Amino acid sequence: MSFETKLRRLAKKLPESEVPSGLHTRILSHLPERHTLQKVGFNMKLILIPALALAFGGGGGLLFVLSTQTNPSTAQRTPVQTGPITLHVVDEAGQPVAGATVTLSRYEKPDPRTGVAPALRVTDMPRGTTNEKGDIGLPPQGITNFQVTSLDGHHLYATGEITVSQGEQVITLSEHPVHSITGQFVDEQGKPLTDVQPELFVGSQSFSKLTPGPDGHFIAWVVPGTAYYFVFHRTGPGNPIEMKRDLRVERGQFLDLGTVTVRSGTTQAR
Amino acid sequence: MQIPDLWLVQKAKNGDTAAFGALLTRHSRRVYNLLLRLTGSSALAEDLTQETFLTAYQRLSDWRGVGQLSTWLCGIAVKHHLAARRKARFTETLDAHEELAAGLSSDPLARYTQHEAKQALDMAISALPTHYREVFVLVRVQELRYREVAELLEIPLGTVQSRLAQASVLLQRALSHSIEELPQKGTKRHVL
Secondary structure (H helix, E strand, C coil): CCHHHHHHHHHCCCCCCCCCCCHHHHHHHCCCHHHCCCCEEEEEEEEECHHHHHHCCCCCCEEEEEEEEECCCCCCCCCCCCCCEEEEEEECCCCECCCCEEEEEEECCCCCCCCCCCCCEECCCCEEECCCCCEEEECCCCCEEEEEEEECCCEEEEEEEEEECCCEEEEEECCEECEEEEEEEECCCCCECCCEEEEEEECCEEEEECCCCCCCEEEEEECCCEEEEEEEEECCCCCCEEEEEEEEECCCCCEEEEEEEEECCEEEEC | CCCCHHHHHHHHHCCCHHHHHHHHHHHHHHHHHHHHHHHCCHHHHHHHHHHHHHHHHHCHHHCCCCCCHHHHHHHHHHHHHHHHHHHCCCCCCCCHHHHHHHHHCCCHHHCCCHHHHHHHHHHHHHHCCHHHHHHHHHHHHCCCCHHHHHHHHCCCHHHHHHHHHHHHHHHHHHHHHHHHCCCCCCCCCCCC
């Protein structure tokens, strides 16, 4: 191997220095005036979402949010963040939950007329797995509502909407066996439909948003003993179509809705 | 799990400093290390990194998603480096390479492993005369194209090639021992 070749190879692998601590903060603090960082203060919140409390039998579903927020007296615009967000997932005993899959989804605001999510789903949100410390790092996203679902393949932990602001979000999860609702969307000719947007609600709280597979099948992880509203809509000629059903899955059961036939203007579940 | 740069840039253009913070976290390391190698000074590299990102923030509209964002940022960094160099009225002569070669060839046996060779190369690069160092860092370390480097440094393409060749010669003098002794693929080494 020639010297030049070795030199090129080495040059690409040179050790890199860490960015000096404080440089990021210094840069952000020097951004132009209209985007100047606002004074921040620490705030501890305990949010109890009633729907989740119901879902977890009153024993879980607590969402602890430790965050830094802009001082209300100085906040002028959207609260500012200065760094990545860490979700810290712990169980009810406060122990880190490693290997839990965390899926974040963001949706546009519900249609004020129908109250349901519009067809457009924002799919650029990350997905990842918590590390051995129960942490998962997220890029800062601004103040946005996220749907958080954590599932390890055997047990459903929790899901709910949170407002991610800055710093660390601590989520306390309750463990429940996985139960599911399944079904298949088809049109009047029995052809599978994939452009239907089903969603589960607990009360007025969005619980889970689903995406049918290429054969129209869908599956939703649910918590047993909980009352859900199953809502779906579809856009297209003669549409949108909406359907609402009350669903409840008892412990130890799996609910299969079977074939859900979607017709223009009407819906029917067989 | 990485969000595209273009998406973050669009958010940042609308004043979302969080999105800009994400870009900063993602790209500052490369920019800082580029400037560290170009200037040889951590303090100056830090200042120029700050100027680079402040400039980038104001000119985000100039980047339309064509090419890599990091390359665009490195271009801004080089411009700031050149401006700082001109401002300081840099007067280093190209004869400095004689001192470089003499200094690095004094103990070639000390640079025995690949890790040590990398460190030796890093040192040798920092000791190169500025004009050679700029070209070498941009072409070989940052892997920019000759034409891109020529435009950034505002020098003819032929000058880029000649400076690069000269830089290689200077580095060869200093590093021949350590690099020639690197383990070849598939061979084992025994460290004495």
